[in-house]
Amino acid sequence: DTGVSQDPRHKITKRGQNVTFRCDPISEHNRLYWYRQTLGQGPEFLTYFQNEAQLEKSRLLSDRFSAERPKGSFSTLEIQRTEQGDSAMYLCASSTRDRGGTQYFGPGTRLLVL
Amino acid sequence: GEDVEQSLFLSVREGDSSVINCTYTDSSSTYLYWYKQEPGAGLQLLTYIFSNMDMKQDQRLTVLLNKKDKHLSLRIADTQTGDSAIYFCAVFSNQFYFGTGTSLTVIP
Numbered sequence: 001d002t003g004v005s006q007d008p009r010h011k012i013t014k015r016g017q018n019v020t021f022r023c024d025p026i027s028e029h030n031r032l033y034w035y036r037q038t039l040g041q042g043p044e045f046l047t048y049f050q051n052e053a054q055l056e057k058s059r060l061l062s063d064r065f066s067a068e069r070p071k072g073s074f075s076t077l078e079i080q081r082t083e084q085g086d087s088a089m090y091l092c093a094s095s096t097r098d099r100g101g102t103q104y105f106g107p108g109t110r111l112l113v114l
Numbered sequence: 115g116e117d118v119e120q121s122l123f124l125s126v127r128e129g130d131s132s133v134i135n136c137t138y139t140d141s142s143s144t145y146l147y148w149y150k151q152e153p154g155a156g157l158q159l160l161t162y163i164f165s166n167m168d169m170k171q172d173q174r175l176t177v178l179l180n181k182k183d184k185h186l187s188l189r190i191a192d193t194q195t196g197d198s199a200i201y202f203c204a205v206f207s208n209q210f211y212f213g214t215g216t217s218l219t220v221i222p
Contacts, residue, residue: 004156033210042118042202042212043157056209091156102147103210105157 004106006092012112013082020078021109025094032075033103034067035091036060043091049075082113116140120203120213127221132190134216136203141184145206148177148188151215152199160188160201195220 005024013019025032030051035043046065047057051072061067064082069075079086089108095101117139126132138146144165149157163170163177163186170177176189186205190197198220203213 006156035212040214042204042214044212045209048209093157102145102159102162104159105149107156110154 004092004094004104006090006106006109008109009107010110010112012114014114015082015084017082018078018080019082019111020076021090021092021111022074022076023092023106024074025092026104027073029094029096029104030072031095031101032069033093033095034075034077035093037089037091037108038087046077079111082111084113087111087113116143116205116207116211118203118205118211118213120201120216122214123217123219125219125221126193128193128195130193132188132193132197132218132220134188134190134201134203134218136186136188136213138184138186138203138205138211140205140207141181143184143205143207146177146179146186147204147206148175148186149202149204149212150199151202157202190218193218193220195222 007022033048034046037043047067049069064080067077089110091108092106093103095103119137147162148160151157161172174191178187200215200217202215
């Protein structure tokens with residue numbers, strides 16, 4: 001296993017378009033997290049899954065954002081009607097079932113909304 | 115929520131030791147981490163410490179935890195140019211909170 005992977009690595013879109021990102025976690029990890037990171041800031045928590053269940057969502061996650069993990073393996077993060085303020089790096093991380101278990105991050109998807 | 119603070123910049127000469135500091139507010143934080151991020155890349159886990167420990171050493175890295183002052187530090191011995199990156203402190207108290215990152219520049 002080569003770690004957490006994300007696809008695409010970069011995405012440029014026009015305002016108002018929908019985008020979808022994919023994350024493949026480390027195979028034995030049942031917890032999966034999404035974060036958003038803007039320039040000069042640390043990652044901000046968006047949401048996390050334990051297996052296929054979405055257990056927590058940040059207030060940062062507006063109703064234009066939706067995340068799924070249908071089979072408890074890979075996850076998708078969709079942003080509808082993108083806005084310029086959505087431009088950021090979207091990071092995915094996975095960890096074992098232990099609460100507070102060490103998170104391993106993917107390389108991120110950098111989104112630019114024009 | 116938790117506030118995690120770091121100084122923004124640190125500059126050291128190659129071969130010297132670097133010390134990156136972090137303060138947090140929630141005394142119930144149980145796990146504390148240091149991550150490294152290079153330009154355009156994701157976060158790489160460097161080391162972590164449990165809240166019942168005071169110190170952890172891992173090769174060139176030493177983590178010190180002062181629970182009373184809610185202060186965490188990362189010392190990098192014999193700093194190399196390849197250590198230039200942004201270093202994030204992260205704490206877990208019900209969820210993960212990250213600091214704003216410290217940009218370390220190593221001068222040859």
